[in-house]
Amino acid sequence: AQSVAQPEDQVNVAEGNPLTVKCTYSVSGNPYLFWYVQYPNRGLQFLLKYITGDNLVKGSYGFEAEFNKSQTSFHLKKPSALVSDSALYFCAVRDMYGGATNKLIFGTGTLLAVQP
Amino acid sequence: DARVTQTPRDKVTEMGQEVTMRCQPILGHNTVFWYRQTMMQGLELLAYFRNRAPLDDSGMPKDRFSAEMPDATLATLKIQPSEPRDSAVYFCASGLVLQGEAFFGQGTRLTVV
Numbered sequence: 001a002q003s004v005a006q007p008e009d010q011v012n013v014a015e016g017n018p019l020t021v022k023c024t025y026s027v028s029g030n031p032y033l034f035w036y037v038q039y040p041n042r043g044l045q046f047l048l049k050y051i052t053g054d055n056l057v058k059g060s061y062g063f064e065a066e067f068n069k070s071q072t073s074f075h076l077k078k079p080s081a082l083v084s085d086s087a088l089y090f091c092a093v094r095d096m097y098g099g100a101t102n103k104l105i106f107g108t109g110t111l112l113a114v115q116p
Numbered sequence: 117d118a119r120v121t122q123t124p125r126d127k128v129t130e131m132g133q134e135v136t137m138r139c140q141p142i143l144g145h146n147t148v149f150w151y152r153q154t155m156m157q158g159l160e161l162l163a164y165f166r167n168r169a170p171l172d173d174s175g176m177p178k179d180r181f182s183a184e185m186p187d188a189t190l191a192t193l194k195i196q197p198s199e200p201r202d203s204a205v206y207f208c209a210s211g212l213v214l215q216g217e218a219f220f221g222q223g224t225r226l227t228v229v
Contacts, residue, residue: 032216043120043207043220051216090159094216103172104149104209104218106159 002027004093006107013081014115021076021110023091033074034092035065038109044090050074061085081114088112118142120221122208128227134196137224139208140189148191149218150176150183151207159207165191166213198228 004025013019025031032051036044048059055067065076076089091107121140129135141148148165163183164172173183180199185191195202205225209218 034217036220043222044209046217046219049217102213103161103164104211104216105161106151108158 002031002093002095002103002105004091004105004107006089006091006110008110009108010111010113012113012115015083016080019076019078019081019085019112019114021089021091021112023074023076023107024072025074025091025093026072027093027095029095032094033065033067034094034104035059035063035074035076036090036092036106038088038090040087047076081112083114083116086112086114120208120210120219122206122221122224124224125222126225126227128229129198131199131228132197133228134194135198135202135226135228137193137206137208137226139191139193139210139221141191141208141210142219143189145210145212145219147211147213147218148185149207149209149211150191150193151209152204153207153223154204162193162206195226198226200228202226203228 034049035047038044047063048057050057050067058064063078067074088109088111090109094102094104123138146167150162152160162176165185168185182194205223207220207223209220211218
């Protein structure tokens, strides 16, 4: 069964500093990996995805993520954090070759707090 | 600007009443997901449809919940009878199976009193 883990409930970073939000995954086949962001009282917004190819994926709002197959990780990064980046971030995985039920499974979320 | 539309945005109901939540997927999308979000459980997958066929509803309490796609433009999630523990935000998401990602609606906030 596929699963994804976000080991940190909250990440605190000062504005202007680099940020990293961690994610590890487990799938039986080849993973599609995703990051989403959720602002208060809103739905989840898609940020970026990894399917194949370059291990460094660039997405919306200056975010990027690095796929590491040996460590089964897909950490979200940004070189310089903004206060407006403060939100709840979710990592998600789909096993695209795992048969008919290639569900989209989410982690528990990491609250990013960027201090001015 | 294509988006997933969910109705109603907010619903307050009494315990025991039937609740129906509706979702209009993005036109052309062939996968639909229903999720429930609570503080305690996070995001739980309730049901997954592909080409309107239910592929997985293992996360859904079968005795009171049901999910259907009567046509390609409408997905429904019903709770009968509702209970206070069903209080949560319910999200619908749609996508194209080969692309992988899903796009979320704004959610329905359900409160059962």
